[in-house]
Amino acid sequence: MHIAVFSQYHTNPDCPATSRHYTLLAHLARTHRVSLITTRTWESQRLTQQFPWVPEGVEMRAAEVPYHNKMGVGRRALAFGQYAAYALREGLRLEKPDVIWGISTPLTAAWAAAQVARLRRVPWVFEVQDLWPSFPIAMGAVPNKIAQRRLFALERGLYASAKHILPLSPDMSHYVEALGISSAKITTVLNGTDFPLAATATDAAVMALRQEQGLIGRRVVLYAGTFGRANDIPTLVAAAEKMAPSHPDVTWLFMGHGFHEPLIQAAAARCTGICIIAPQPRHKVFTWFKLAEVSIVSFLNLPVLDANSPAKFYDSLAVGTPVVVTNNGWTKKWVEDYKCGWYTPAGNASTMASCLSDLLAKPTALKQAGERGRATALLRFDRKVIAADVQKVIESAVSNTN
Incomplete structure (x- = not known):
């Protein structure tokens, strides 16, 4: 055919x-x-x-x-x-x-x-x-x-x-x-998602990346994707800056490029807890996701965006990293039904910062959510x-x- x-x-x-x-x-x-x-x-x-x-x-x-x-x-x-x-x-x-x-x-x-x-x-x-x-x-x-x-x-x-x-x-x-x-x-x-590529995110690869990036001993929150107008990037930057004084061991990694790149660069210049990473090839992003304790999947509060099917959602769960979503749609239902992530409303930096602060204080809960996410991903993604x-x-x- x-x-x-x-x-x-x-x-x-x-x-x-x-x-x-x-x-x-x-x-x-x-x-x-x-x-x-x-x-x-x-x-x-x-x-x-x-x-x-x-x-x-x-x-x-x-x-x-x-x-x-x-x-x-x-x-x-x-x-x-x-x-x-x-x-x-x-x-x-x-x-x-x-x-x-x-x-x-x-x-x-x-x-x-x-x-x-x-x-x-x-x-x-x-x-x-x-x-x-x-x-x-x-x-x-x-x-x-x-x-x-x-x-x-x-x-x-x-x-x-x-x-x-x-x-x-x-x-x-x-x-x-x-x-x-x-x-x-x-x-x-x-x-x-692509599990053969996800398999390259080994513990050894993660440790090598930590050393290369100076992240030994750091707890990582990751946003990986386009810095577009639809991605609610200002809320993430605001949440990162709110967390910085009380969480000196946390690094927010923003990996990608797009419209809001100057905003992130300016925040990184004034806040040591924010770091911008150049876009990575598809076969390398999984190690970055596994490096993180939690990743963010964020969009503006627009009903049409609730239907999105973002690659970062699947990639994160594939390597056992739980997600925080801001869509009030199917991804919210998914993380709640399978207990592999959390929801915070779009545009609310204070709630996001509070949610992440609470999660980072519960490493066991984060690990268990990640394990449930990976099990679900293997079956469905x-x-x-x-x-x-x-x-x-x-x-x-x-x-x-x-």
């Missing part, structure tokens, strides 16, 4: 980003022909050269479309349009696929997948990584009401035309159902298992069409 994959942002484990689709594409390519239509956005951002850029057996067609987090709304929209135009053209040039797998975000990537599927009369599967256009609208990126209505209409049309829909969290699935889409064509596939589930959906989309 020939599978055409439309994904604007391809990454591999050498990149400072989740490499979800690298694992999934590798699995599919073992038994099917896979053609990937993407861009070279992340290729120049590789931090190491330990992995092939695409998995064996994957044919790649990639456009030169620049994109980075610091771009304004207009420049981002141009990048989305450029990829969509490229993907539409290449999708029509490609030898006819049996099925198309369109991955959003952005929504324009899914639109291109849907158009090629319609023109070539093949089914397509829609993977929903984030809720677009709800997310950019909630962040104020699309203030025009007419544009908002058109985007929501486009979204509903894409859900309707897709043979099957793969949201990355239970809350995303509920959102799609609420739009009138039958639950029979929706399968939740969690973001998940393995990307190899998720890849097999995705393959079944894609194959079924073809067999149910014929």
Whole structure:
């Protein structure tokens, strides 16, 4: 079977980003022909050269479309349009696929997948990584009401035309159902994590990292991810500064880059308990997570963000590090149901600082929560298992069409 994959942002484990689709594409390519239509956005951002850029057996067609987090709304929209135009053209040039797998975000990537599927009369599967256009609208990126209505209409049309829909969290699935889409064509596939990479976070690797970073004897709180506008970074910085006077042995590590990087750098300059770490390749982040006693998964208090499926949530639990979440959605329910983390409300630095102070005073409770988290992760977060589930959906989309 020939599978055409439309994904604007391809990454591999050498990149400072989740490499979800690298694992999934590798699995599919073992038994099917896979053609990937993407861009070279992340290729120049590789931090190491330990992995092939695409998995064996994957044919790649990639456009030169620049994109980075610091771009304004207009420049981002141009990048989305450029990829969509490229993907539409290449999708029509490609030898006819049996099925198309369109991955959003952005929504324009899914639109291109849907158009090629319609023109070539093949089914397509829609993977929903984030809720677009709800997310950019909630962040104020699309203030025009007419544009908002058109985007929501486009979204509903894409859900309707897709043979099957793969949201990355239970809350995303509920959102799609609420739009009138039958639950029979929706399968939740969690973001998940890569356990072969997590296995490299050995005790020896953690100790070596502690020594290298001057963290011997330090207790670490970790935020690893984008320093974006949606990530509630000012609250984390404020919580770290509130804790510093009474917790001289605690170091907050902020690992990543993005919009709020200057804010963190300024805080690190005035507070010895805050340290900023450059982004790390995917295959190295697990050692950083295991180094920490607790990690933070934070977002602004916006309902659309409650549905998120953040990689750092899975990666932390995979190595036995419990999490504090600020989403009032499925991740809150998950950590409470499985007792592998805690919830503090977004935007409340005092409550977060108080929660962490209490947790750090209970190392046994932290350890037990981490052990429960890892046990749950092994059962539910393995990307190899998720890849097999995705393959079944894609194959079924073809067999149910014929």
